């Protein structure tokens with residue numbers, strides 16, 4: 159079988175994007191997480207402080223994740239029924255509501271930032287943030303209460319990868335043919 | 349007060365791999381069949397090509413509390429909705445080997461099956477013909493005797509070719525991986541186009557998931573499928589001698605009784621035991637079919653690992669099926685392993701890789717972040733190779749499913765899983781880590797590494813056997829205690845082998861379903 163990579167790319171891409179139904183002013187609008195962020199769609203589940211920490215961490219884990227709307231993606235999914243939720247936390251046996259998992263992750267990072275740097279997590283400088291990420295990224299790192307920070311690292315990093323590389327545009331950036339059988343009708347507006 | 353519906357011949361609990369086989373065979377035999385499925389009523393057209401969206405195929409609220417030293421990775425392994433976990437399984441379908449059926453009598457280890465490979469062989473042959481399996485029986489030098497595959501083998505891209513070189517260098521063999529994936533159009537289904545979306549579910553039906561083969565057959569023969577039906581208990585008659593149907597909760601939370609002449613539990617490994625234990629009544633104080641005290645015991649999982657390597661050559665790792673391109677079972681002999689480990693191993697070679705998700709490029713090196721991750725993604729998209737090693741676990745009595753204190757929204761106790769990988773399985777896994785990295789280096793990888801131990805496939809809990817004191821069901825997957833209660837799926841396996849469980853689960857279910865059909869008069873009595 160001969161494989162023509164360019165042909166596959168052409169066939170697979172249709173400029174499709176990850177778009178979700180965001181609630182705005184009582185109505186619902188199909189937006190990509192990136193558009194939702196750009197339009198400052200109000201967050202439904204996360205507080206502004208929590209979102210700031212998540213965004214800062216996710217951006218450090220994968221530059222571009224903030225602009226790609228990682229916090230809007232997470233916020234949107236936290237509002238979904240657990241069965242429909244698209245967050246990878248599901249695979250790791252995290253018990254719903256997943257909102258608690260993210261809240262505790264943010265709280266754990268805040269605690270570490272205070273202990274180590276006497277600073278709020280969202281305000282850490284680049285070197286401090288890097289140090290914090292190294293700490294939470296170490297397998298088995300837990301808060302004194304037993305919350306698994308390394309799992310939080312894994313999930314947030316994966317959320318960042320989802321919005322940056324899990325979309326047809328992300329595939330294109332890697333020059334990987336998307337080759338969809340079916341684009342998700344509601345969530346992808348290809 | 350529960351609403352009671354009209355009686356049917358057979359209720360099948362779970363519309364996954366095993367349930368679909370029972371439904372097709374029994375409906376085609378003229379039985380009135382109702383399949384009750386806890387999850388959503390899904391169609392092939394709902395299977396979007398996206399690793400992110402594929403997560404909808406997973407349970408949202410697992411009915412399992414895991415508290416043992418190791419995890420069985422329940423949420424990764426289980427699924428829900430029409431098709432079950434099998435809706436997005438990868439279709440890697442080797443056969444169990446003869447020695448897997450006779451572990452105790454041949455080696456003094458583990459358990460025996462109630463029958464030999466020879467007994468199951470015709471059912472494997474039947475299933476592979478039904479689904480249209482692809483492979484090369486001659487090149488699979490380890491393959492037990494069986495009919496040749498109906499279809500030619502799967503695609504081998506550069507990914508497979510490069511990795512095969514490593515095996516060859518070390519004197520190991522490879523063969524096209526046996527797959528329940530169509531390499532040519534077959535029985536009205538189209539051939540695979542090698543886009544690697546199997547993990548999101550194959551919507552064209554090239555992969556033999558339940559929605560592609562047996563559920564349509566069942567429906568055509570008149571079987572009814574109903575979603576959002578959460579079975580809580582199997583009910584028995586007043587004397588506790590026969591089952592008379594099931595109790596379930598519908599989407600609205602109403603309690604409903606569905607009477608039936610026979611019940612087949614196909615709710616996957618953990619849930620099968622949970623339902624039996626939750627069905628305890630005055631005649632069956634420790635749960636149904638549990639006179640042996642073994643319901644929930646001998647839980648097994650395959651200790652598995654991913655091996656990765658960065659190569660200098662373009663791997664075309666985006667091409668092919670998710671389950672891989674080649675297989676190696678040279679490490680199948682159960683004895684004579686380097687560290688004295690008992691049991692078998694196998695390699696699935698050249699899995700199609702996507703950028704994101706659990707088995708994606710990014711997750712292959714979870715320690716990398718920042719700009720280095722972008723660089724890694726770029727490199728990985730072109731040069732990353734991967735394979736998966738699967739190791740045998742041993743059936744251990746103390747690895748078990750019991751009932752947890754926590755309850756679900758219908759007030760039923762959740763399952764509690766206490767599991768530890770067997771020492772033998774752990775040793776095999778260690779051997780695999782070393783061999784895997786050596787193979788990649790021999791294949792020319794610049795860097796080669798392996799991932800952590802993961803649990804693949806879940807088996808046991810309602811094991812089959814000849815002796816009713818040492819097993820839950822007989823060789824027809826019929827419970828020893830209740831003649832019209834049957835159990836389908838890998839939960840009846842007494843041994844795990846290192847073989848992916850779904851082909852064998854189909855063959856076992858096919859045999860059992862034919863037994864039911866042929867002995868219906870006795871069962872419905």
Ligand SMILES: Cc1cc2nc3c(=O)[nH]c(=O)nc-3n(C[C@H](O)[C@H](O)[C@H](O)COP(=O)(O)OP(=O)(O)OC[C@H]3O[C@@H](n4cnc5c(N)ncnc54)[C@H](O)[C@@H]3O)c2cc1C
Nearest residue numbers: 362364365366386428432433434438439440579837848850
């Ligand atoms: C990602 C992935 C890849 C895999 N790849 C392979 C592979 O390549 N080869 C292989 O051999 N195996 C593979 N497997 C394993 C395979 O999917 C399982 O072995 C198979 O699905 C088990 O069949 P089953 O019928 O027992 O369970 P399922 O197919 O899971 O069906 C069980 C059904 O029962 C339903 N159910 C559960 N509880 C209840 C209840 N209380 N009431 C009503 N319904 C209920 C569930 O919702 C589900 O739909 C893979 C699995 C996964 C997740």
Ligand code: SF4
Nearest residue numbers: 540541543544546550
């Ligand atoms: S690779 Fe083949 S089997 Fe897998 S989803 Fe695509 S067409 Fe289906």
